[in-house]
Amino acid sequence: MTETSPLITLYVPSRDYGRFLGQCLRSIAAQTMQDWELIIFDDGAEDDTLEVACDFQRGREDLVRIVEHRSGQGLRACANKALELARGTYIMRVDADDYLDENALLVLSSYLEAHPEVGLVYPNWIYVSERGDVLGLETRKKVATEAKVLDLPAHGACTMIRKRVLKAIGGYDTRFESQDGHELWMKTLHRFGVGNVQTPLFFYRKHDASMSSDADRMLAGRREIKSRIAGGMTGPVAPRIAAILPVKNTYSHLPNIALEPLAGRPLIDYALETIRALDAFDVCLVSADDDAVVAHCERAGGVLTHLRDRHLSDPDVHLPEVIEEAVETLERQHDIHPDIVVMLNVHCPLTRSEHIREALDTLMVYNVDQVLSTYEDEELHFRHGRSGLEALNIGALRGLRLEREALFAWNGAVQVMWRDVLRSESLFAGRIGHIVMSRSESVQAKHPPERERIARQLEQARGNTVE
Template sequence: MFGCLKKVCLKPTRKDRKNLQGRNVQTQGGQTSIPLVSVIIPCYNQAHYLPCAVESVIKQRYNNWECIMVNDGSPDNTGLVAKSLIDKYPKNQILLINQSNQGLAEARNAGIKASKGKYILPLDADDLIHPKMLQKTVSLLESHPEIAIAYTDVRYFGRVNRVVLAGEYDFKRLCFQNHLNYCSLFRRGMWEVTKGYNPNMVWGYEDWDFWISCGEKGYYGKRIPKPLFLYRVKENSMYTNAVEHHNELMAQIALNHPNLYDQPYPQEAKIRDCGSIDTLKTDPLVSVIVPTYNRHDTVKRTLESIATQTYQRIEVVVVNDGGEDVSAIIDAFRDRLQIKYLVHRENRGLAAARNTGIKNATGKYIAYLDDDDIFYSNHIETLVKYLETNNCKVAYCDAFRAWQEKDNEQYVIKQKDIPYSFDFDPDLILAQNFIPVLCIMHEKSCTDEVGIFDESLTTHEDWELWIRMSRKYHFTHIRKVTCEFTWRTDGTTMSSEKKSDFLRTMGIIFDRYREYSKDNPRILELQRMSKRRLQSGIFKIFYKLFNKTKNLFRSLFLFLI
């Protein structure tokens, strides 16, 4: 798939630069020294952050730099703020370029084109750099001419405060997961050879595409294991938009680098490009959504259960919900699974993680597997076979509940049971969730119709979606155990650890769907029973119901809160 990557030695060169006169550039006069580093700061609607970004450059211990701000047609007062910064720091080489709005890629390209430095550091207007950033990165590139990119670890600040390790440079990994920060120091000559940032990356990932272009030409990077880049985490950002359009962006990256990618990305890209799917008349693709958060110890077992499925056409969408990095575990499965690895900058909750997975899924069918649960080898085949041969869009199977206890610092299974095995009842679903999320498979088109998980719910988000879906689609129960979910008695599993929140979200759901229950004594009684058992903390309940229409008794059943 990949050819050998040659090490390129970039000898220092000093090409004549075009005079900036005639361009719409403002700078402080009297500066004649040629800077070694050019810091490029594009700005669009971030004027309120711009002073902090520039001041983080001013505070650098290394001082042979210029700073070029690019006002990318911003409708706010970016131009005025930038000019005030030029006036405030007359001893520093600070420039301003004004241009019509052309997007982040072209804004960076415009700044680099106007720059004089041998080295380039991109910095967005809402982020910061540590005072030692330039000192450390310049030192690395100056002492190692074979290295073209110097990158560091990152410290998140704002809504989230933590350090993220970047990982050592690996071009094969880079082609499928970006482990380089956009704010990395690189040689200007590399930008010239690769022709810069590609403006066709309209939703984002322009830095990732650029790093791939560099690697494709033989350039490579070196990590400095210190958090010298400070990334501001906000509720909404360009990165958030990029994650929402991950599939389109990966398809575009594949089109931009056709010599690098085998299946699946080039085929997906070509399908998106020409609108044809005639070449894919095979078994339907199933997308398995795997949210994960700080579960190194179990996510490997989860992925292994997917890799050993008897059904082959599977893509796995792993969404790291702001937890510790598991990219090394993901990479170990890339030769066995078609896998996408997406990362939330902050912990947004299970519903948001699953939603990110759904939005980036390309399969006809959606399945779910939490990072402490497993599929048995026949799970996906069983559900796909039924859905493909019956007029049904939603089906679910049964699951073992594996009771785990800690024994000598390790969790061991003490017993297994089947807490749910019920044919679908549209009334009962309004009172209690009897379908574990890992049991269900549905067409992706169902969520297009009824919507995705409600991110305002911190528990019971799956139950609420099943209710919405059940008002539109028929659910079919397959009486076969094909998967297993973990229940730890110490409360560390995804479900058991949130008992205290179940009652609150149960009340929200009861109120939300009151129109279906208010005139139905059977549903109201089921809801009262569910609430009482939850309040008392009893998880095994039995009930007996009389169906007046059929004059039959319901059998006793057991279900887990």
């Protein structure tokens, strides 16, 4: 470092968070490691953000810079401007509604100094309420020891990054509005090392206006980012992808379910439509146990059909055997040898092409053997232990989603795997990644109450109402 260059550049974007900004800035001033500079962004705020920032800057003009945006430019534009202005070796964002432990900069910068192979490092954190009451502790899994499938990215805020790493990946893509932490993570993961410390080093404020409270927006943002990252990893030779749609239409308690009308169309048509809407597949095979289903799919076109042996619909035959037999049919009878197998579910008519695309992107980005579609179950769950029932996710009582307590339910909608891990004895082998769908998208159309709910959603999606 030179005498005029600090070790760390911090930046704080604020848009109408003036009521929290003072505490955030005071926590920066209180750091035990004082080799920093600070850039505060008034990102089109209509409150007292600028006044609070100017008060803090007074007497610290050599350390603190204020950048004013007359209209909001967004988090990523602020991040790229901070990267452009930064003089430090390391850079870190602090959200205006959060605040730091006094040793945050010391611990994180010491880690990067001691681990030159690591491009970024992130800590644990403490959740607090809007007024600052402690709600709980987020204890992330330790990279490489507790977590070897690194598909749970670092938080975008209070992650310290080498400036040269951010420069090398080109900063932040301003086409996205949120989830900068996910973009940073996916761009960094396979090019530079990542690490974490098991110390809580910042206070994360939970309140109604916080971006993380908008679940649908987060899922959509992550899906779009993942698609862009995966798209940049393609080359002249792409993997051959086969979609398999296994259909059992001979249930004694669900007769003719695949062809039963749902919101005016046979149930199977929703899966066929989703398959046709996605250009990722080299081939799609419908493996059915009923002549009527085969005939229907042949009339619809666009797919191969296979009338499988009736013994594969016996009660003691499990889905992995059906899938492997279908893939072997492609290989033996059609000389099509897929690299990737996508298994879809005829009972999940709310599955969209973007869910399938995200599962394929996840397979590529995170170097896993297979990917499952899930929904995150945020209800309070228990298991029976030595003293009776023990809560699995006690944070749910306080509205907290803690990594170590997160429960994912397989919704059966999409499963993507490399062909070489497909085994008839198990569908869940190797390193398993996941995508998250909403709970409403995960409903299966097997029984009347669920079918009625799905029909309403399908009708609403078409802009109609159910009588």
